[in-house]
Amino acid sequence: MTGRELVKAAMRCEQVERIPWVPFVGVHGGHLIHAGATDYLKSADLILAGMDKAIELYRPDGLPIVFDLQIEAEILGCDLEWAAENPPAVVSHPLLLGKTLKDLHVPQPDEGRLAVTMAAARRARETYPNVALYGLVTGPFTLALHLLGTDIFMKMMLEPDAIFELFDFTKTVAMAMSDYYIDANCDVIALVDPMTSQIGPEQFRQFVRQPVTEIFNHIRKRGALSSFFVCGHAQQNVEAMCECKPDNVSVDENIPLDFVRDVALPKKVSFGGNMQLTVILLLGSPEDAQRHAIECMNVGGETGFILAPGCDLPYSTPIKNLAAVADVVHDPYQQQVIQTLETTGPQPDVLDMSDYGKTDKVIVDIITIDSEACAPCQYMVESVKAVTPQFENIVEWREHKIKHSDSVQFMTSLMVKNIPTICIDGKITFVSRIPPKEELIAAIQKRIYEKLRFRIRSQKGRLLLFARNEKDFAAVRTILQQAMREIGAEVEIVEIADEKKMVQYGVVNTPAVVTAHFKIKSEGTVPALAAVKEWIKEIA
Amino acid sequence: MSTPLTIITGFLGSGKTTFLKRVIDRYADIKKIGIIQNEFAPMNVDALELRRTGKTFDVLEINRGSVFCVCLIADFQSDLRAFIDEHHPDVVFLEASGLSDPIAVVEILQAPVLKDRVHLAKICTIVDASSFLLLQQANQRLTNQVRVADVVIVNKQDKAEAKAKLEEVVSEIRRINPLACIIPASYCDVDMNVFESEVQPVALEKRSALAAYKSPGRPAIGTAVVKSTRKISRTALDLFLAEQLPKSYRLKGHVQLDDATALMLQSTLGDLHLVPLENYIGPSEIIAIGPEIHPQNFSRRFRELATS
Numbered sequence: 001m002t003g004r005e006l007v008k009a010a011m012r013c014e015q016v017e018r019i020p021w022v023p024f025v026g027v028h029g030g031h032l033i034h035a036g037a038t039d040y041l042k043s044a045d046l047i048l049a050g051m052d053k054a055i056e057l058y059r060p061d062g063l064p065i066v067f068d069l070q071i072e073a074e075i076l077g078c079d080l081e082w083a084a085e086n087p088p089a090v091v092s093h094p095l096l097l098g099k100t101l102k103d104l105h106v107p108q109p110d111e112g113r114l115a116v117t118m119a120a121a122r123r124a125r126e127t128y129p130n131v132a133l134y135g136l137v138t139g140p141f142t143l144a145l146h147l148l149g150t151d152i153f154m155k156m157m158l159e160p161d162a163i164f165e166l167f168d169f170t171k172t173v174a175m176a177m178s179d180y181y182i183d184a185n186c187d188v189i190a191l192v193d194p195m196t197s198q199i200g201p202e203q204f205r206q207f208v209r210q211p212v213t214e215i216f217n218h219i220r221k222r223g224a225l226s227s228f229f230v231c232g233h234a235q236q237n238v239e240a241m242c243e244c245k246p247d248n249v250s251v252d253e254n255i256p257l258d259f260v261r262d263v264a265l266p267k268k269v270s271f272g273g274n275m276q277l278t279v280i281l282l283l284g285s286p287e288d289a290q291r292h293a294i295e296c297m298n299v300g301g302e303t304g305f306i307l308a309p310g311c312d313l314p315y316s317t318p319i320k321n322l323a324a325v326a327d328v329v330h331d332p333y334q335q336q337v338i339q340t341l342e343t344t345g346p347q348p349d350v351l352d353m354s355d356y357g358k359t360d361k362v363i364v365d366i367i368t369i370d371s372e373a374c375a376p377c378q379y380m381v382e383s384v385k386a387v388t389p390q391f392e393n394i395v396e397w398r399e400h401k402i403k404h405s406d407s408v409q410f411m412t413s414l415m416v417k418n419i420p421t422i423c424i425d426g427k428i429t430f431v432s433r434i435p436p437k438e439e440l441i442a443a444i445q446k447r448i449y450e451k452l453r454f455r456i457r458s459q460k461g462r463l464l465l466f467a468r469n470e471k472d473f474a475a476v477r478t479i480l481q482q483a484m485r486e487i488g489a490e491v492e493i494v495e496i497a498d499e500k501k502m503v504q505y506g507v508v509n510t511p512a513v514v515t516a517h518f519k520i521k522s523e524g525t526v527p528a529l530a531a532v533k534e535w536i537k538e539i540a
Numbered sequence: 541m542s543t544p545l546t547i548i549t550g551f552l553g554s555g556k557t558t559f560l561k562r563v564i565d566r567y568a569d570i571k572k573i574g575i576i577q578n579e580f581a582p583m584n585v586d587a588l589e590l591r592r593t594g595k596t597f598d599v600l601e602i603n604r605g606s607v608f609c610v611c612l613i614a615d616f617q618s619d620l621r622a623f624i625d626e627h628h629p630d631v632v633f634l635e636a637s638g639l640s641d642p643i644a645v646v647e648i649l650q651a652p653v654l655k656d657r658v659h660l661a662k663i664c665t666i667v668d669a670s671s672f673l674l675l676q677q678a679n680q681r682l683t684n685q686v687r688v689a690d691v692v693i694v695n696k697q698d699k700a701e702a703k704a705k706l707e708e709v710v711s712e713i714r715r716i717n718p719l720a721c722i723i724p725a726s727y728c729d730v731d732m733n734v735f736e737s738e739v740q741p742v743a744l745e746k747r748s749a750l751a752a753y754k755s756p757g758r759p760a761i762g763t764a765v766v767k768s769t770r771k772i773s774r775t776a777l778d779l780f781l782a783e784q785l786p787k788s789y790r791l792k793g794h795v796q797l798d799d800a801t802a803l804m805l806q807s808t809l810g811d812l813h814l815v816p817l818e819n820y821i822g823p824s825e826i827i828a829i830g831p832e833i834h835p836q837n838f839s840r841r842f843r844e845l846a847t848s
Binding site: 149153195233284 | 651823
């Protein structure tokens, strides 16, 4: 299934093989291509370049063309204040400044920034036949607020008829906008009405339900899918929103996802959301973002759920955080890893591993979810198991299953981030990849050589003194100690009386002095002080 | 040193700008005041009005329009940092848009770029007593703004109709937020001492600790917010509070418990008040302010203790 098909299937509440992911890239697209929000939202070329980059980095199944709730308002005469890193803000309200509804007209597709937006939509459709495209339309309540300002709330109570009339106009605008996006072959029309969070269910049913229902009916008749986006504390209105019969509702972090799921799905309305924008996506780490994505996906499930941020992504959302979400969406195995880590419990303290791997043997640690329960882990463990016998007890292997908290502690202490991972003597060597036999053998051998080299090097400062009686030992020892004192150096003196060892070192006559490098310096005699000093200088 | 920031919120026309004028009158000669405005009135009259006071203060106007939601204020962090680094204000008052969610503003204070620079001092919500009951029916956000407030100024007592409704308005505010300090006022003429001391009452033996908190040489103070739709058991909440209270000068918020009830909580220097909260639908939101508060850990710990 393509991403586009996945989104459509999820929208229709069909079970899908993978949860679709729709990052709401609005002005953040500008950030991706180093363009300011003002330039970005005014240029089809820049919007397309931003979408290109977002598709490359985030591998989305669906993407909005733009996320800008001021396009209609601007055409209808609202003044805008532009910003470098935000969509523009409405700063004047024509209906407050003497205009009446009769003075306003339904925006045409070639007017204002609609021309740019629709051009971007058409070109995106040609370029990305496999990505679901979202056309975002300002909801009738939010557009009404733009036109009238906050007086709207008093008027709702005191002059409801005037508000019905205003909503009738903003509904017509939203229908026209939906038509333009559908004509440009967008798949989903998202009616974005954040003002919904400002009112209670009574006001919603009184003012908003009817116009919005008509808009969704219209979109359905035109053969497109619809979504109702809200943000803010709108939990009280979720049920009423579903009554408007959109195909989908999308919410932000202020509404529990399980609540939306339980209200929407029985009404055959799919749902989406609700990744935290500020704390997780903007300020958190890639790991936070992944954990949070999994949490949302677990609640959302594979029927009728679309993973998305709660709202328009902030301009400077770190790319790595969203790319990390994409990784976890596209890789079920990564999902399993993060889930296991999450259930293992809080992060324990990190151990001091500076001395790890200094034993005589080479230790191969394999960090897994559980080799009995996950295929990549199993293959990795088997690959290690297969090569260790040929090292004849020099190599030991151990599996650390992150289901257990002590394994998580071990993993964190070694700074392992991905699973499965092979560490050789505490050093991360193979990450998420099962090495071919030869490569694994080579890596272990390399470590054995390293240890050997280290051992030889650390033996540098040693003199071996061979003798067969205490008198010889004492005579040579006195000379060696005097030499050390005189030149101010210290070397280790190892006294050996074992005949077998003498044979190993090729010593026949004693007393004899041999350096750690197996060189016999003197044999059958007590060496001269001056000579000993030279030997010590060589090896100290 | 960390600068205390007070959020002023309230519906358009409730008296936020009047309140700021009072702040400027009271403090501009003795403190370096920073004002942040995030309300778009036509022609930006608010900023003009403030300038007419003739006093010295610094203003940051942020273009976030009639902010509805979290997304539009996220980038505000860099503006705020630049403002503080440039002007070094002693205190900052942020006038939030009447439609904005104060908790979303507080979330921004957790940003690493603002660490050790700014912390939340108070949230003050101003309501117009004459229109509050009516507007509150139409606008849910107004209720939310009252719920998260430390101080609610019930303004416009000069108007006869507002005065007549005072009792009813106060009782409605008390129902929404049982722990807020409620002050009736005309033209926002309130005792500014409320903004100097912490939430009353503070036990005498704790005054010295409070003084340390407020002294110029105070340590860096952090702000942390957890906003979670996970429900928490009362036992887990008690554990969370037992862990967090010793690290917090102040801690406040509202919590959805797993038995479908809600609680409002508030603590100053460990004096914890917990009261039941009626008819609350929405996420748990807790703010903590203190020298050892770590935003990510604070939020993570709550999530761990709460069931999903």
